[in-house]
Amino acid sequence: xxxxxxxxxxxxxxxxxxxxxxxxxxxxxxxxxxxxxxxxxxxxxxxxxxxxxxxxxxxxxxxxxxxxxxxxxxxxxxxxxxxxxxxxxxxxxxxxxxxxxxxxxxxxxxxxxxxxxxxxxxxxxxxxxxxxxxxxxxxxxxxxxxxxxxxxxxxxxxxxxxxxxxxxxxxxxxxxxxxxxxxxxxxxxxxxxxxxxxxxxxxxxxxxxxxxxxxxxxxxxxxxxxxxxxxxxxxxxxxxxxxxxxxxxxxxxxxxxxxxxxxxxxxxxxxxxxxxxxxxxxxxxxxxxxxxxxxxxxxxxxxxxxxxxxxxxxxxxxxxxxxxxxxxxxxxxxxxxxxxxxxxxxxxxxxxxxxxxxxxxxxxxxxxxxxxxxxxxxxxxxxxxxxxxxxxxxxxxxxxxxxxxxxx
Numbered sequence: 001x002x003x004x005x006x007x008x009x010x011x012x013x014x015x016x017x018x019x020x021x022x023x024x025x026x027x028x029x030x031x032x033x034x035x036x037x038x039x040x041x042x043x044x045x046x047x048x049x050x051x052x053x054x055x056x057x058x059x060x061x062x063x064x065x066x067x068x069x070x071x072x073x074x075x076x077x078x079x080x081x082x083x084x085x086x087x088x089x090x091x092x093x094x095x096x097x098x099x100x101x102x103x104x105x106x107x108x109x110x111x112x113x114x115x116x117x118x119x120x121x122x123x124x125x126x127x128x129x130x131x132x133x134x135x136x137x138x139x140x141x142x143x144x145x146x147x148x149x150x151x152x153x154x155x156x157x158x159x160x161x162x163x164x165x166x167x168x169x170x171x172x173x174x175x176x177x178x179x180x181x182x183x184x185x186x187x188x189x190x191x192x193x194x195x196x197x198x199x200x201x202x203x204x205x206x207x208x209x210x211x212x213x214x215x216x217x218x219x220x221x222x223x224x225x226x227x228x229x230x231x232x233x234x235x236x237x238x239x240x241x242x243x244x245x246x247x248x249x250x251x252x253x254x255x256x257x258x259x260x261x262x263x264x265x266x267x268x269x270x271x272x273x274x275x276x277x278x279x280x281x282x283x284x285x286x287x288x289x290x291x292x293x294x295x296x297x298x299x300x301x302x303x304x305x306x307x308x309x310x311x312x313x314x315x316x317x318x319x320x321x322x323x324x325x326x327x328x329x330x331x332x333x334x335x336x337x338x339x340x341x342x343x344x345x346x347x348x349x350x351x352x353x354x355x356x357x358x359x360x361x362x363x364x365x366x367x368x369x370x371x372x373x374x375x376x377x378x379x380x381x382x383x384x385x386x387x388x389x390x391x392x393x394x395x396x397x398x399x400x401x402x403x404x405x406x407x408x
Contacts, residue, residue, distance in 0.1 A: 053360065054242075054254040055079035055207070055228035055375045058343040059383070060350035063369040064405035066094050069216035071383050072224040075372075077208040078379040079228060082254075086236030087229025088210035089202025091193070091243040091250035091345045092221035099152040100197045102129060103175065108238055109147040110188030118182055118189040125178060126153035134201070134214065141209040146238055150199065172247055172292065176271070179246060183275045190239040190276065195248035198347060202227075202241040210241075222403060225345045227252035234278040244276065244284045247292070248347050253280040254375055255340030255360045266333030286334050287344055298351060298400065304331045306356050306396040343373050350401045358395035365390040371401035 057075045061067055069092060096104050109115045122128060129152040155171050179191045193200035201214040207228040227242035234240055243250040257263065257279035264274050264282050272285040290296045290304060304327050313324045339359030344351040352373040354362050365372040365380045365387035372380045380387065393399050
């Protein structure tokens with residue numbers, strides 16, 4: 001028995017020494033990565049694999065009243081230790097009221113050549129109402145940022161007398177194709193958000209640093225989501241930080257999508273291209289495909305993404321059973337396997353979902369018209385010390401906060 005104890009003590013020392021060596025290597029690589037002159041392309045960042053968690057946090061005011069981004073910074077900062085400085089970001093809705101009916105593109109560039117090529121493409125599809133560098137604040141912790149621009153755009157109507165409903169669908173489909181084209185074919189250009197009256201702000205750094213860098217507390221929106229990243233299977237670089245967006249969708253994610261290959265092939269068969277080197281990107285495309293293109297009610301998307309087990313389906317009432325079977329058969333390629341908790345943002349709602357057996361933490365709370373979603377209860381209580389109700393959602397059961405704008 002004492003021999004075994006001695007062996008495990010020796011083993012523990014060896015593991016500690018290895019972890020200490022890894023920590024020094026990690027720190028040295030991080031210091032090298034931030035030396036002046038280092039660029040921000042994917043290949044410039046080492047491909048660490050650290051099996052750990054990320055932080056997600058979101059607030060929705062269901063009355064549609066905008067509030068400062070300072071609250072979401074305060075919440076995500078509370079979970080500082082869940083990230084490691086290799087990615088932070090925010091998605092905000094309702095922040096561009098002066099351009100509420102126009103498209104707002106946020107784009108990061110590696111160089112001026114990528115910017116010129118992208119702008120030439122944009123001008124062929126849109127009337128550019130305004131193009132400008134996104135306002136930022138120089139802070140020591142965020143080094144060597146790429147070129148970051150935003151464009152307010154009006155789509156050129158070439159559809160003639162097409163009905164308004166069909167015209168909107170064609171316009172959205174064309175924009176999706178355009179985003180896929182630029183992100184996959186224009187070297188060094190990445191459209192990180194492409195919706196209306198919303199924007200995504202993200203980069204390499206802790207989320208509180210990215211929030212300060214982009215001056216997030218200067219914006220007001222009715223929905224905010226945020227993310228602190230601890231990369232697992234993908235590279236820590238500016239385009240790979242969360243949130244990921246397409247049209248009005250944004251996604252922040254904690255976990256690991258083990259079904260990524262299958263999910264990628266599924267969305268790829270409908271023209272979506274995953275180019276940003278992380279599994280979370282595919283979730284944004286799944287929501288666009290299922291909810292926008294296929295018209296599936298957001299209340300049913302959990303039945304596809306976190307579908308019940310077959311034995312659970314067999315125990316359902318007949319009508320519900322037939323629906324669950326049909327969704328699993330038709331959209332089997334959209335089933336997400338692996339541990340995950342996600343927050344999905346949209347102009348009209350905030351949606352949160354855990355994997356079926358809840359392998360990643362997620363907490364929800366309400367206070368008056370406010371809905372909070374977080375990886376940890378502490379973050380919610382930091383910004384809302386006395387919520388009306390607080391609960392831990394079951395695996396596979398969505399939490400949805402819908403925006404019902406009150407009359408002035």
